[in-house]
Amino acid sequence: MVRKRNIRKQFNQLSSYFKELVTAYEKIDKRKLRYKEFKDLSNMVNKYKQVEEELEKYSKNLKEMVEDRTKKLKEVQEELIRKEKLAVLGQLSGGVGHELRNPLGVISNAAYFLKETLTDADKTTKEYLDIISQEVINAEKIVSSLLDLSRTKPSERTEVAVSELILKILDKKHSPKDIKVTTNIPKDINYIFVDSSQISQVLTNLITNAYQAMADGGSLTINVREHKNKVHIDIIDTGCGIPKKDMEKIFEPLYTTKARGIGLGLSVSKNLVEANNGSIKAESTKGKGSTITVILPTKEAL
Amino acid sequence: MKEEALNILVVDDDRRMANTLSDILKVKGYNTEVAYSGRGAINKVESCSFDFILTDVKMPDIGGVKFYKKIKVRKPNIPVVFMTAYSTDRLVKEGLDAGVVATLTKPLDINLILSFLSMLKKESTIVIVDDDPKFTKTLAGILKNRGFIVIEVTDILNLNDNLVQNSKIVLLDMKLGSVNGLDVLKDIKKKHPDMPVILITGYRKEMSQSIKKALDIKAYTCLYKPFHIEKLLEVLVEIKKKELGMLLGRSFT
Numbered sequence: 001m002v003r004k005r006n007i008r009k010q011f012n013q014l015s016s017y018f019k020e021l022v023t024a025y026e027k028i029d030k031r032k033l034r035y036k037e038f039k040d041l042s043n044m045v046n047k048y049k050q051v052e053e054e055l056e057k058y059s060k061n062l063k064e065m066v067e068d069r070t071k072k073l074k075e076v077q078e079e080l081i082r083k084e085k086l087a088v089l090g091q092l093s094g095g096v097g098h099e100l101r102n103p104l105g106v107i108s109n110a111a112y113f114l115k116e117t118l119t120d121a122d123k124t125t126k127e128y129l130d131i132i133s134q135e136v137i138n139a140e141k142i143v144s145s146l147l148d149l150s151r152t153k154p155s156e157r158t159e160v161a162v163s164e165l166i167l168k169i170l171d172k173k174h175s176p177k178d179i180k181v182t183t184n185i186p187k188d189i190n191y192i193f194v195d196s197s198q199i200s201q202v203l204t205n206l207i208t209n210a211y212q213a214m215a216d217g218g219s220l221t222i223n224v225r226e227h228k229n230k231v232h233i234d235i236i237d238t239g240c241g242i243p244k245k246d247m248e249k250i251f252e253p254l255y256t257t258k259a260r261g262i263g264l265g266l267s268v269s270k271n272l273v274e275a276n277n278g279s280i281k282a283e284s285t286k287g288k289g290s291t292i293t294v295i296l297p298t299k300e301a302l
Numbered sequence: 303m304k305e306e307a308l309n310i311l312v313v314d315d316d317r318r319m320a321n322t323l324s325d326i327l328k329v330k331g332y333n334t335e336v337a338y339s340g341r342g343a344i345n346k347v348e349s350c351s352f353d354f355i356l357t358d359v360k361m362p363d364i365g366g367v368k369f370y371k372k373i374k375v376r377k378p379n380i381p382v383v384f385m386t387a388y389s390t391d392r393l394v395k396e397g398l399d400a401g402v403v404a405t406l407t408k409p410l411d412i413n414l415i416l417s418f419l420s421m422l423k424k425e426s427t428i429v430i431v432d433d434d435p436k437f438t439k440t441l442a443g444i445l446k447n448r449g450f451i452v453i454e455v456t457d458i459l460n461l462n463d464n465l466v467q468n469s470k471i472v473l474l475d476m477k478l479g480s481v482n483g484l485d486v487l488k489d490i491k492k493k494h495p496d497m498p499v500i501l502i503t504g505y506r507k508e509m510s511q512s513i514k515k516a517l518d519i520k521a522y523t524c525l526y527k528p529f530h531i532e533k534l535l536e537v538l539v540e541i542k543k544k545e546l547g548m549l550l551g552r553s554f555t
Contacts, residue, residue: 101387102316105408109322112412116329136409 086253086267093146100143108136148201148268155198155275159191159299162224162231169204178217185224192231193299194276202269202280206235206292209265212258213239213290229301233294242284250282277302308423309333309350313343313357313369314385319408323356326412332419340364347373352380354422356415359386359393359405367397374401379539381422381546385410403543404550418549426542427451427468431461431486432475432502437527441473444531450538458486466490466497471541476503476512476524484512491519498522498541502529 025041033041111132118125163185175181192199210220218238225232242250242257249255251270256263273280277297284290310332314320317338324334335350337343340361347355355373359366370382384397384405394405406415428450432438435456442452453469455461458478466472472490476483487499501516503509504527513524523537 098387101408102319105385105387105410106316106318106322108409109319109326109412113322113326113329116326140409 082252082267086271089253097143097146100139104136104139104143108133111136145264145268148264155195157193157195157276159193160196160199162189162192162233162296163187165196165200166203166222166224166233169200169207173204173207173211175220176211176214176217179211179214180219181222182219183222183224185222186226189224189226189231190229190298190300192296193302194278194296198272199276199294199296202272202294203233203235205265205269206294209292210235210237210239210290213237213241215240218289226298229298231296231298233296234291235294236289236291238289241286241288241290242282243286247282247284251280307331307333308353308419309335310419311335311337311343311346311350311352311355311357313337313340313355313361313366315339315358315361319358323410327419330416330419340366340369343369344372347377347380354419355380355382356385357382359384359388359391359397365393367393367400370397370402371400381543383418383550398552401543404547404552406550414550418546421546421549425449425451426470426538427453428471428473428538429453429455429461429465429469430473431455431458431478431483432473433458433478434475441531448535461486463493466494470498470545471538472497472499474499474501474521476501476509476516477505482512484516487516487521488519495520500525500534500537502527504528 028041030038030041111129115126115129115133118129121129163183166183166185170181170183207220207222214220214237221234221236223232223234223236225234246255246257251266252263253267254263255267270280273294273296279295280292281295282290282292310324310327312320312324312327312334313336314323315338320336320338324336327334335346335352337346340363343355343357344364346352357366357369361369364372366384366386373380373382378401381403382401383403384394385408386394386405387408388394389405389407398405428445430438430441430445430452432441433456435454438454438456442454445452453465455465458481474483474486474490478486483501483503487501490497490499500522501513501524503513503524506526513521517524522541525534525537
């Protein structure tokens, strides 16, 4: 406080000297000055210019600093909004999802019963009953992904071998026949310290996305590398890519570029990765493909 | 002779759920009763005998967990399966810990339930491996009375892979003349790692080393002669429950 008052005082003093200086300078008839006096004056003016430059530089810095802070603040705010949106959505979808399961259950039972009893029904009737059953299964899948969002289960973290996790998923999620899958996982990669079912869900999600982005075939490459106690998993596809304008929105809930889908996959993935002290980022070129990188900690990183 | 159809109780406060499910099971040849509340279900269990109960978890009066705990006291051996929209609920875990066989998520996979029911009907085959013919014979008699199919092996040379393959449980004496039960166990576990093998022995002290090793390689448990038959039956029910639970996708660790 005292210091601040001092600076204020010094500043006021300085500005009053300066005013006197300017008035005095204007009053002087420069033609009557001697050479030495003129030189001194010119030195003083130069000194003044230097101060002016310094002040300008300082003010520019200040401006940059303010801009930088504002940007960071905005980012934090956006992240907060995203989390808030997710939380509200999670709550809502948790309730709705559960409530939907009961009527879905009744519909699926009724369809099953009809299929069993209408043994002499015509072909179209049977086909329509199958459609009902199949659509119940599809609806149930949507409900499950909604429920994933509302689930706030804490992470149960253990040491997990990345290679095992990835190979297990690839084993379960067969690639469409015109997609070539390559994995590059060095043998000496350390275990990651994560909730294996949560991270497995994330990777399954990302691999499914990659397959879907390559409807006309292509190649999926999974590269694993380790850097500063963190394991980076790149999931690279040669699919349709994401337009530049959409890049910043892809982790937002309910944002999707797919014709069918509710846009929760990446958002849920980001949340799960962050719950495990990791991070996720995306790069993409429209028409060439996308790379999603998941970065997860080893035990040493903690 | 036609097999007696299973009696099944379906409990759900959503009447359409209970009714549709009951109708499907009837079409498939089972006898079914429905209850639309926990209290109604308790009354039904008191007055009829059931082989299987499928119940909702959240009901306005008495929920599935409370209902199960209540009937378990008097009829502990009826397998009960939960069906729920809330599979991650705390109540579900409480039920599973208390002894409910498994939890199914709505909408139900009817085919899974049907294959479960066909397993439920089947009697389990038990192989008794013991070189004491009297012990084997009396035990086999008791188990047969309880509805098990029993194969008696008193000469270890008669124990072959086929026999083990077709049975659900092995009762193994730890001292079979010159052969050590532990080696037999190792042999069985090598080919059938998930086969429940219950050890029996009259030599608690002498065999303690072998028993410890046997339990290390996942022998199910060890019973000491002379043992209470009730204890064995309890273990057998437990194994059956686990087997049924696994059939419905529950994992035991």
